[in-house]
């Protein structure tokens with residue numbers, strides 16, 4: 001299933017970027033909250049050729065994985081294996097300093113550090129040639145009500161993102177866009193910016209001078225953990241003109257975050273999602289946020305990527321073949337159940 005080195009997974013007839021992306025963190029050591037590493041740790045820059053061999057065109061990394069000082073080295077290593085940085089992101093969750101949040105911390109000096117890190121991440125992204133910086137809500141949240149004042153939190157987020165947006169605009173024009181990624185819980189009991197809707201609300205309150213630089217990076221599993229439908233979440237982003245990036249994976253019911261391969265749990269919804277992306281002419285990068293499962297052997301660490309990519313390419317082609325005229329006519333005839341049947345036919349039928 002693994003394609004030869006030079007072969008990349010590409011999405012046929014897609015508008016804009018046709019290659020796929022994945023995070024360097026996807027190829028981890030298999031630790032979870034209940035047990036430490038089960039695989040040898042692969043140095044971050046050594047993961048670039050693994051992602052390339054797995055057929056990825058783009059890699060994604062946190063500032064904690066590729067710090068500013070390593071940007072030049074990363075560029076050279078990436079170029080050598082024919083992969084480039086699609087997205088870069090500040091880690092607001094790994095360092096103990098952010099244990100109670102970054103931009104929403106009660107401590108002004110931590111909020112300031114978060115803003116500074118956000119600006120640095122924008123510079124690193126620009127240097128790496130990445131067009132998108134993602135802000136995942138990470139530890140922005142609360143385990144106990146009233147430990148933060150929720151109304152202040154909104155003001156802190158507006159202040160932080162306004163400063164970051166202004167910096168991005170002044171320093172890089174429209175070159176680097178900023179995509180906020182929602183998640184409802186984990187690592188916190190409750191997270192701010194829990195859903196696509198919340199993120200869009202926050203963006204609507206940002207300074208109009210740089211509001212256009214802000215969008216959303218929805219992750220299918222995160223919508224699922226929130227008990228929401230990810231097709232609708234993506235449609236909402238598209239209608240708002242705010243689908244800047246996307247993280248695909250799957251989630252086996254509404255539990256802890258599993259980061260399973262794309263296409264595994266809900267192929268019919270995934271097919272519908274791809275129909276939506278195709279019809280909207282989404283030009284951006286499609287990336288996976290999956291996790292090499294703990295039981296997988298070191299040598300098979302990239303299976304989670306090749307399985308996701310193969311599923312995506314198969315489903316993408318099936319989505320291209322979905323007859324939009326048939327969909328429309330079933331809608332016109334008010335045959336909702338028949339629409340589900342037609343999608344199933346496209347997926348499973350001959």
Ligand code: GLC
Pocket residue numbers: 025089090134135136181219247289
């Ligand atoms: C973390 C999150 C992931 C997010 C990434 C980028 O790895 O688990 O969902 O996309 O950070 O910020």
Ligand code: MN
Pocket residue numbers: 181219247289
């Ligand atoms: Mn993600």
